[in-house]
Amino acid sequence: QQQVKQSPQSLIVQKGGIPIINCAYENTAFDYFPWYQQFPGKGPALLIAIRPDVSEKKEGRFTISFNKSAKQFSLHIMDSQPGDSATYFCADMDSNYQLIWGAGTKLIIKP
Amino acid sequence: SAVISQKPSRDICQRGTSLTIQCQVDSQVTMMFWYRQQPGQSLTLIATANQGSEATYESGFVIDKFPISRPNLTFSTLTVSNMSPEDSSIYLCSVNRGGERDEQYFGPGTRLTVT
Numbered sequence: 001q002q003q004v005k006q007s008p009q010s011l012i013v014q015k016g017g018i019p020i021i022n023c024a025y026e027n028t029a030f031d032y033f034p035w036y037q038q039f040p041g042k043g044p045a046l047l048i049a050i051r052p053d054v055s056e057k058k059e060g061r062f063t064i065s066f067n068k069s070a071k072q073f074s075l076h077i078m079d080s081q082p083g084d085s086a087t088y089f090c091a092d093m094d095s096n097y098q099l100i101w102g103a104g105t106k107l108i109i110k111p
Numbered sequence: 112s113a114v115i116s117q118k119p120s121r122d123i124c125q126r127g128t129s130l131t132i133q134c135q136v137d138s139q140v141t142m143m144f145w146y147r148q149q150p151g152q153s154l155t156l157i158a159t160a161n162q163g164s165e166a167t168y169e170s171g172f173v174i175d176k177f178p179i180s181r182p183n184l185t186f187s188t189l190t191v192s193n194m195s196p197e198d199s200s201i202y203l204c205s206v207n208r209g210g211e212r213d214e215q216y217f218g219p220g221t222r223l224t225v226t
Contacts, residue, residue: 032213043203043217044154046112089153093213096167097142101153 004092006102014110021075021105023090035075036089080109113208115218123224131190132221134204139184142207147200160187194225
């Protein structure tokens, strides 16, 4: 069964710092790796996703780096702000279009 | 993206009763999914609901406990039957946007507490 291993479980960063969240996958059906951001009391929101025809994707302050040979991908948040404090999930997708979720990273950005 | 609403947003129910959660999407979608999420935990897929076919349940979830309807391409319901305190959780529906089957969007969730 496909698995996605996400680390760290929690992360505290000063405002302006660059938190990095890492994920490792075993197998992938579609080479599609999304990141979701979830605030307390809300559903997960699609933040950014990468298809590994590229090794990096940027959207605003959020960047995904992808290493296909290592089967790893990571999320970087540039110039982090207290409003970025949330739980972040990485995911893989299986052949039935079902998301395989990482365990989540609770990120706190201190002012 | 898709705009998804869920009703109710939260409820407190007594043991032994049932609750039906509704999920409405602003556009037609092929695939809808129902998840359960314990506070502070990752998401667990309950079932996949495609219009015109029976829902497909994941290991550990059965139709008698979580019956699902999918009457059209914009609506689905999940019923949590014969509830116990262990069913207290957040229930989320998600959809694949038509035309790009790999992008999934989530509703706001239904917070269920069973006493």
